Amino acid sequence: MNILYIIPARGGSKGIPGKNIKLLGGKPLIHYSIKVARQIANDEDICVSTDDQEIIRVVNSVGLKVPFLRPTKLATDTAGSYEVILHAIQYYKSIGKKYDVVVLLQPTSPFRNVTNLKEAIGLFSSNIDMVVSVFETRSNPYYVLFEEDENGFLRKSKQGNFARRQDCPIVYEYNGSIYVMNVKSLKEKSFTQFGTIVKYVMDSEYTIDLDTQLDWEFAEFLIKSNRVLL
Secondary structure, eight states, rough: EEEEEEEEEOOOOOTTGGGSEEEEETTTTTHHHHHHHHHOOOOGGGEBBSSSSHHHHHHHHHTOOOOOOOOOSSSSSOOOHHHHHHHHHHHHTTTTTSEEEEOOOOTTSSSOOOOHHHHHHHTTOOTSSSEEEEEOOOOTTTTTEEEEOTTEEEEESSOOOOGGGSSSSOOOEEEEEEEEEEEHHHHHSSSSGOOEEEEEEOOOOGGOOOOSHHHHHHHHHHTTTSSSSO
């Protein structure tokens, strides 16, 4: 099973300017994803996809080469991860390298370790579309999530007669940390259309998406208090 590890790192960021290379716990954010990938893969199988020369400089500073400069059309606010992944797969195909699996490691969800990565990959098989990291969410659609109906009244997002949250079915939320995707599936459909998805459950402490300054400050707290094992 040939695995390509993709770390997508666009230069533009509105919520936290320059966040992919901003120092978190004393080192650039993207270094966390590079470090964990290197614990399980050779550098030639790690692809940082970026449009930004400063990000390339920071990646090169730890000895990792960036294989290509991402096209401008794939570096806008509206560009999706799916197109970025397909572009990387096509690049490697053009130089004679074929991969069966893509592992997507988003720098903005940096709290993962090599054990998490190995366990998630261990759940993958060629007959499924994806293994994805999740956590058990407290925002249960049977209990605390509501939608507005056509009359403007709130109705539970998912109907069920549960008196206590603890009695509701367990629901999971993607935490953005690890995606293990079947390349064959990616070529046939967008990962938003995947139907065979297996969960990899992570502790809630490892669930953070760095989008605002408050997110960043909380991440710093978790690192300094040794709440996460990286």
